[in-house]
């Protein structure tokens with residue numbers, strides 16, 4: 138699979154098999170986050186991996202009842218460790234995108250989760266004040282093929298040389 142294949146064919150997966158994520162695959166996905174670029178190479182991030190079923194079920198409630206968050210074998214809670222820095226959201230987003238692509242290559246499914254109550258997530262996982270939860274990423278063995286979602290045409294989103 139080329140990088141472009143992974144970018145093109147990755148889909149949000151919202152149904153997972155009730156099986157654990159193989160350790161070697163999970164480690165590879167996390168490695169893809171570890172080696173992501175960040176502004177000034179600061180790497181001001183922390184990725185909490187939740188495999189415990191009871192904790193995942195509590196995260197469902199914190200994610201406005203999105204049940205598939207509890208189905209996936211693992212949930213990565215991606216945090217910015219210095220949210221005062223200008224690029225903290227960008228840095229964490231790049232690392233998370235690396236994870237989605239590495240997971241896809243490994244035959245795993247993911248789905249970005251932005252609809253969560255940060256206070257609840259922090260309370261469940263003991264995340265200290267001053268740390269920002271940027272996004273949650275369920276990772277699991279897909280139980281469904283993702284549905285391709287429409288994208289704007291290139292002509293609509295690209296301008297050449299100057300704004301038009």
Ligand SMILES: Cc1cc2nc3c(=O)[nH]c(=O)nc-3n(C[C@H](O)[C@H](O)[C@H](O)COP(=O)(O)O)c2cc1C
Nearest residue numbers: 147148149151203248249250251252253283284286
């Ligand atoms: C920052 C961000 C937050 C998102 N939050 C949610 C979410 O809370 N729940 C959900 O089901 N999908 C969520 N998504 C997934 C988007 O709906 C999805 O990426 C988009 O519809 C395109 O579909 P695709 O990922 O299959 O290409 C989120 C995506 C991003 C990038």
